[in-house]
Amino acid sequence: VCLFLLTVLLLVVGGSTAERILSRRTKRELASPLHVGGIRDPFGSYCQRRGGCCPGRDDLCTVPYLDTICYCDLFCNRTISDCCPDFWGHCLGVAPPFIGTCERNGNKFFSGQTYKENCNLCTCGTTGRWECEDNACLMEPDVIHAVNRGNYGWKAANYSQFYGMTLDEGIRYRLGTQRPTRTIMNMNEIQNDRLPVYFNSAEKWPGKIHEPLDQGNCAASWAFSTAAVASDRISIQSMGHMTPQLSPQNLISCDTRNQGGCAGGRIDGAWWYLRRRGVVTEDCYPYRPPQQTPAEVGRCMMQSRSVGRGKRQATQRCPNTHNYQNNIYQSTPPYRLSSNEKEIMKEIMDNGPVQAIMEVQEDFFVYKNGIYKHTDVSFTKPPQYRKHGTHSVRITGWGEERHYDGTSKKYWIAANSWGKNWGENGYFRIARGDNECEIETFVIGVWGRITMEDI
Template sequence: MPLFLLEGGRGESTCGTSGRWECEQNACLIEPDIIQAVNRGNYGWRATNYSELYGMTLNEGIRYRLGTQRPSRTVMNMNEIQTDNLPPYFNSAEKWPGKIHEPLDQGNCAASWAFSTAAVASDRISIQSMGHMTPRLSPQNLISCDTRNQGGCAGGRIDGAWWYLRRRGVVTEDCYPYQPPQQTPAEVGRCMMQSRSVGRGKRQATQRCPNTQNYHNDIYQSTPPYRLSSNEKEIMKEIMDNGPVQAIMEVHEDFFVYKTGIYKHTDASFTKPPQYRKHGTHSVRITGWGEERNVDGTSRKYWIAANSWGKNWGENGYFRIARGENECEIETFVIGVWGRISMEDMHNHHHHHHRRHI
């Protein structure tokens, strides 16, 4: 699908189609000289060209590929919870095999607010139910149904997403699959899943799965989310004890071309005019950490995080980013959550499980 249709014919997206001069007014998302500058410099990470991002302007990348709004002041003032013998390396996928979900691809839909929330909730429910339930929760359910003060594919807030997950609940990705927008990134599709209360705060779907092949329209809910302090040790302890966390970060122009290594925002485009230096707010899932030794004996500490730009981007859909220095504000607003799981749920799901294999 040619991305330059998205701009309604104003010709913004001529990146890569008809020579470089078109981009004088509009910086492109893929700037070969930025890629070269990163790869020549000693930044600790490597850049690459992504065919699925080629041809988009930087404005479009920020508009269509991110999609988390900064939390309101009241939410930013949520209390932080007030650590020891943490290992130098930790990866959730190794501690909880089969319970950490692969990165999805949000496409040109600015809904990282829904993707990161669904991913963290999926991992946490799988871990807390000790693998009795390993749902991959549906971002589309949030995008289409959580419409109160949310913008769907035009961006939204994670506090609204967690409110919805707690009050209404969502079904699995398999039940309500993701449909990336075809033309206008604003279209989100009407909500095809409602739930009703069945007492004790629990809810039940009142509709069949939009995917007619699937009959498992179980509703999954969470408890209210809690905010961690920006102290890297506390974030590490939380991940190690309870599973992946959600973080908000500022995405700059050079992050789009990240391929491998420990990302830090570079000065690769400082010599360029201001339209080449832009950023937007995004949300991601942090799943672990580590450190890499430099030749001179010093070490570089990093977070391991899952993005939602597909598995072709970065390190198989993941990226590493400098840890302990609030790189791109990734440690500023970090969230954990508990799934709402009862022994009865675990028992019922166990039976589901057996029925399916007969």
């Protein structure tokens, strides 16, 4: 009885103090707030463990709680959301408020408890109903099922590395090429008929076409596609005497003039850097996917100096201390091809893979195999489920799929930079000849800067 009276007395005294504070400030500002309207874990001894409760308002009267802190002072009873789970029972001797229960998969959850459903956080509400966010997810099961049920010419898959990401995050972190400026788009097109029905650069130049890399959650397709095309072209042009896999990280970290690193960049800036400064190999300067913020850019760890006739030489050792080959590779200025499919095909067959910019739609992320065309499976959904972003890829060949009814589908063979477990071993096929996803709008070729001394 005495303990209960003492508690009530503390509440009254604390209440008058709190009233004065409340007029200035009604809610504590927490770095990572507890959920408003309830608590996430109704069990556990928090206030009891810290040794008791505090009268009035005491911002130091806290206990570590999940990924934040909770309070054991009487003021927390005015905000509810930042009280420790055992505050009411231990400090006031009453039942905690707002404890309802929700069910999921046969298990009971209390008010404020949460679970993650794909990319959406669901919270058990005070009425016993789940309250979930409404984000469009990168991996939407109904989109995957709709593509696979329909007759679209390609199949979809659920990728674990994309699960839990929102569509906005996929577009922000998995693409990363900025659309060319009007000046760059006005580059003169090179006009180049005997072209085969099927062609694959890897078959014409075995050992000289490099495997797709994985950019991770780094929006730097501008660096990956540039490095990949330059690697293939140098290998082909040198007749296999040089087969470098050039370093995207060298571009991401060192090509910072009007570029955003893992937050996106321009391919014309990447080609300028490759021509004027040059880059080393992936073995010398390995890719390091961002660990914290996807937009972070690592410190540049490679510099070069001119050694005459436009050639450059590294002035630093390789960031990879186990590699001593810090040769600098450069290119000539890039050239834009005609948007005519036959001109693009002729260029690939004569000189090797080319770089292309494309608009990635929401359903492209789930592509597994087949000839991709953007589908209508999300057309009836709200706008947040229908988004696109600019990406750059490497086109390595083409083909044609003939059907029993006499019809055929033409396609490009292209390498992505989402790893080899995505798509067709890191590659994808996309409809050719009708500018699907604008893939034929802006196509780039380039020569390596190679002399007879190099060969």
